[in-house]
Amino acid sequence: xxxxxxxxxxxxxxxxxxxxxxxxxxxxxxxxxxxxxxxxxxxxxxxxxxxxxxxxxxxxxxxxxxxxxxxxxxxxxxxxxxxxxxxxxxxxxxxxxxxxxxxxxxxxxxxxxxxxxxxxxxxxxxxxxxxxxxxxxxxxxxx
Amino acid sequence: xxxxxxxxxxxxxxxxxxxxxxxxxxxxxxxxxxxxxxxxxxxxxxxxxxxxxxxxxxxxxxxxxxxxxxxxxxxxxxxxxxxxxxxxxxxxxxxxxxxxxxxxxxxxxxxxxxxxxxxxxxxxxxxxxxxxxxxxxxxxxxxxxxxxxxxxxxxxxxxxxxxxxxxxxxxxxxxxxxxxxxxxxxxxxxxxxxxxxxxxxxxxxxxxxxxxxxxxxxxxxxxxxxxxxxxxxxxxxxxxxxxxxxxxxxxxxxxxxxxxxxxxxxxxxxxxxxxxxxxxxxxx
Numbered sequence: 001x002x003x004x005x006x007x008x009x010x011x012x013x014x015x016x017x018x019x020x021x022x023x024x025x026x027x028x029x030x031x032x033x034x035x036x037x038x039x040x041x042x043x044x045x046x047x048x049x050x051x052x053x054x055x056x057x058x059x060x061x062x063x064x065x066x067x068x069x070x071x072x073x074x075x076x077x078x079x080x081x082x083x084x085x086x087x088x089x090x091x092x093x094x095x096x097x098x099x100x101x102x103x104x105x106x107x108x109x110x111x112x113x114x115x116x117x118x119x120x121x122x123x124x125x126x127x128x129x130x131x132x133x134x135x136x137x138x139x140x141x142x143x
Numbered sequence: 144x145x146x147x148x149x150x151x152x153x154x155x156x157x158x159x160x161x162x163x164x165x166x167x168x169x170x171x172x173x174x175x176x177x178x179x180x181x182x183x184x185x186x187x188x189x190x191x192x193x194x195x196x197x198x199x200x201x202x203x204x205x206x207x208x209x210x211x212x213x214x215x216x217x218x219x220x221x222x223x224x225x226x227x228x229x230x231x232x233x234x235x236x237x238x239x240x241x242x243x244x245x246x247x248x249x250x251x252x253x254x255x256x257x258x259x260x261x262x263x264x265x266x267x268x269x270x271x272x273x274x275x276x277x278x279x280x281x282x283x284x285x286x287x288x289x290x291x292x293x294x295x296x297x298x299x300x301x302x303x304x305x306x307x308x309x310x311x312x313x314x315x316x317x318x319x320x321x322x323x324x325x326x327x328x329x330x331x332x333x334x335x336x337x338x339x340x341x342x343x344x345x346x347x348x349x350x351x352x353x354x355x356x357x358x359x360x361x362x363x364x365x366x367x368x369x370x371x372x373x374x375x376x377x378x379x380x381x382x383x384x385x386x387x388x389x390x391x392x393x394x395x396x397x398x399x400x401x402x403x404x405x406x407x408x409x410x411x412x413x414x415x416x417x418x419x420x421x422x423x424x425x426x427x
Contacts, residue, residue: 013186015393073397080354082295087174089390091355131186133179 004032004140012130016067016098018051018060021136022123025108028138029115037142039115042105044137047095047129049102055122067128071097095129102126110142145228145417146188146196146392147288148324148349148384150174151212151220154181164216167209171262172201173296174388185226191385191392197228197417199257199288205236206264207298214243218251228421230255230288235265235272241279248283254421256280259290261299268308277316286320286345286420291327291334293352295389306333313341320420322382326350331363335372338380345420346377348399348412349386356390356398364402374408381412382420 006028010019021041029039043050053059077093106123109116117123125136151157152168155178168174188196198220200212214231221229231247233240235258247253256276258267265272267289280287291306306327313321322345327334329352337344350359364370373381385395399413418424 011180011183011186013189015190073394074357074401080358082351082353086176087172087295088176088388089351089355091390091394131183131190133183 002032002034002037002140002142004028004034006031006138006140008125008136008138010125010127010134010136012127012132012134014127015130016064017127017130018063018124019127020055020122021125022055022117025123025138026115029110029140030113032140033113034110034140034142035113037110037140038107039110040105040107040137040139040141041123042137042139043125044135045099046104047092047099048104048134049099049126049128050104050106050136051102051124051126052106052121053124054120060124063126067098067101068094070101092129098128110140144191144193144383144396144413145421145423146191146193146385146387146395147322147382147417148347149196149198149387149392150389151184151198151200151217153179153388154184154220155179156181157212157216161216163209164212167203167207167211171203171207171209171296171298172211173298176388181220185224187387187392188226191396193392193396195226195228195423196387196392197230197255197288199230200232201257201259201262202232202234203259203262204234206262214247214251214253218247218253222252229253230257232257232259233276235263235269235276241275244276244279245283248285255286255288257288259294259299260303261290261294261301262296264300264303266303266308268311273312277312277319281316281319286322288322288324288347290325291323292325292330293328295351306330306337309337309344310341313337313344317341317343319343320345322347322420324349324384325386326363328352328363331367335368339376342380345380345382345416347382347384349384349390349395351386351390356385356395357401358398360398360402370403374405378408378411379416379419382417383413
């Protein structure tokens with residue numbers, strides 16, 4: 001079994017932002033040389049999400065807006081205090097909770113060296129506490 | 144908007160090339176969050192709706208053997224981008240501190256002095272150490288921003304940071320704008336006393352102790368002091384500050400916007416008072 005790991009670096013510019021990474025994931029699969037297997041996509045953060053949806057700007061806005069409705073900014077969260085291990089105020093509970101709703105990974109099969117997705121499926125890396133520099137992994141496993 | 148209280152300590156381009164700064168940020172300032180590209184500082188300002196930010200270094204040479212960003216680094220950042228407004232810091236224990244300040248202002252083009260007595264470990268009412276610097280600020284016609292209250296670095300000592308220690312300074316240097324950082328929290332009443340009594344004393348809103356900036360500002364400004372006190376007595380003496388990166392600028396702005404300020408006071412706090420202090424013209 002072959003395992004190929006590719007790290008994507010993303011610079012986000014907004015607090016909440018859906019970034020289409022489908023092309024990068026497809027490229028990682030095609031460059032891996034794996035003909036049959038699985039591609040795992042993982043965010044390395046706890047205030048981001050990974051999600052799959054139809055690649056339309058209106059849906060991107062709806063997802064971003066509705067996350068803010070589901071997890072409001074102004075609520076007496078416990079995670080609103082100084083975090084000594086960072087030397088910063090940890091005041092981003094909404095970002096963590098929005099990430100928990102979306103999840104942090106996605107996976108797809110690989111067939112004949114190509115990523116298999118539904119025709120309307122777009123893979124999004126979702127920034128939930130930007131702007132920041134972010135990392136995302138694509139692990140390709142297979143033969 | 145102008146953010147009057149930011150620390151340029153997360154900038155990768157500075158830390159990558161300067162091991163001393165990397166150590167100073169981690170061990171003395173005690174920020175452990177990874178450095179990020181400079182462009183993200185600007186993106187953070189954009190996301191918050193902040194046009195300009197005051198950059199504050201801290202010269203801790205005597206107390207801790209380091210400078211938490213040098214005046215030259217601040218000048219380079221401010222020189223490359225007019226959105227950054229650079230302040231200088233000098234070590235009050237240094238024999239030629241006033242001369243160093245003069246060089247930073249006249250030579251490097253910096254706009255004010257930042258002191259942090261909790262980290263620099265001097266008493267602000269120490270006439271021998273501090274008075275020559277206050278005198279230099281007055282002669283140079285620049286404002287002085289001074290840390291007061293809680294210092295999050297475990298090396299900072301709050302005994303040096305009581306706002307009331309600045310009363311004699313305000314009396315003897317009436318033309319020197321003194322910005323009491325963090326509203327002096329937890330000594331808010333001392334800071335308020337000074338600002339109410341002395342028109343050359345200003346307060347910045349970078350109050351960071353627990354909860355979100357919205358929680359802290361609501362508690363201190365709305366409940367403890369009362370917005371009506373700010374509206375009536377201090378409309379020209381309060382400045383927006385975030386203390387970035389101890390707190391993010393976005394949520395600090397949202398905290399300010401959640402306060403029931405009149406439009407005139409909101410504009411004064413967000414920009415007008417800072418622009419007047421720094422001699423900036425034009426609209427945001």
